[in-house]
Amino acid sequence: MEASFNLIEKQEHIELAARALKAIAHPLRLKILCVVGDQEACVQEIVDAVGTSQSNISQHLAILREKGVLLTRKDANRVYYRVGDARTLQLIGMMREVFCGVPQGSGH
Amino acid sequence: MEASFNLIEKQEHIELAARALKAIAHPLRLKILCVVGDQEACVQEIVDAVGTSQSNISQHLAILREKGVLLTRKDANRVYYRVGDARTLQLIGMMREVFCGVPQGSGH
DNA sequence: AAATCATTATAAAATAATCCATTAATCTAG
DNA sequence: CTAGATTAATGGATTATTTTATAATGATTT
Numbered sequence: 641m642e643a644s645f646n647l648i649e650k651q652e653h654i655e656l657a658a659r660a661l662k663a664i665a666h667p668l669r670l671k672i673l674c675v676v677g678d679q680e681a682c683v684q685e686i687v688d689a690v691g692t693s694q695s696n697i698s699q700h701l702a703i704l705r706e707k708g709v710l711l712t713r714k715d716a717n718r719v720y721y722r723v724g725d726a727r728t729l730q731l732i733g734m735m736r737e738v739f740c741g742v743p744q745g746s747g748h
Numbered sequence: 749m750e751a752s753f754n755l756i757e758k759q760e761h762i763e764l765a766a767r768a769l770k771a772i773a774h775p776l777r778l779k780i781l782c783v784v785g786d787q788e789a790c791v792q793e794i795v796d797a798v799g800t801s802q803s804n805i806s807q808h809l810a811i812l813r814e815k816g817v818l819l820t821r822k823d824a825n826r827v828y829y830r831v832g833d834a835r836t837l838q839l840i841g842m843m844r845e846v847f848c849g850v851p852q853g854s855g856h
Numbered sequence: 857a858a859a860t861c862a863t864t865a866t867a868a869a870a871t872a873a874t875c876c877a878t879t880a881a882t883c884t885a886g
Numbered sequence: 887c888t889a890g891a892t893t894a895a896t897g898g899a900t901t902a903t904t905t906t907a908t909a910a911t912g913a914t915t916t
């Protein structure tokens with residue numbers, strides 16, 4: 641039997657994961673992800689829910705978009721954002737457990 | 749039934765999680781965590797395994813220590829580091845899956 | 857269709873934070 | 887005291903973040 645944890649061994653993968661993590665590791669960006677969740681939200685909704693300037697949100701959205709964390713769909717005037725990979729949300733739920741000591745499955 | 753994901757709703761928790769994430773979101777620090785794993789390692793061992801200057805490692809260790817990700821034990825001359833919460837390692841394993849596309853349970 | 861409003865994105869400037877190399881300081885075994 | 891191991895402190899370069907201002911695009915109004 642091997643070690644009980646599957647960590648990251650390839651240098652290449654470590655750098656990849658660190659890059660992706662960095663995209664999430666900012667309070668505003670993490671909040672954006674939590675606000676969007678498994679739904680779709682347009683920029684203005686995100687601005688209202690997160691609470692900072694539209695320009696600031698737009699720039700953080702750009703970072704999440706560039707790193708592939710968020711995907712977009714344009715409808716007329718508006719741009720709708722959604723989380724690209726559902727496992728990202730699982731990951732965030734797990735982070736809440738680990739970093740905030742919130743037991744698993746405790747609903748909203 | 750509520751939403752199918754348990755995200756982070758409290759502002760306080762979001763900031764907490766973002767802080768912890770930021771500590772991990774650096775290639776050298778992530779590598780340090782992967783090298784230490786569920787064992788204990790002294791600074792020199794980490795330096796050898798990670799591959800940068802001892803001073804640089806020490807600075808990154810300080811960050812992980814301050815954020816509570818790593819704990820230390822001093823034995824004589826040496827300082828041994830270990831990961832404080834085993835779930836942090838689970839999280840890293842999960843990140844490998846999500847960010848690097850490595851299927852779960854693929855051993856070393 | 858021109859003017860205007862609403863929505864989103866981009867650019868530039870200012871500020872803040874991070875990172876790494878160097879050097880100094882601590883600590884402890886021998 | 888000396889050497890080895892580690893942490894702390896400093897400086898400068900680089901990168902992130904925020905703010906302000908402006909541009910682009912589609913919808914509404916007149």
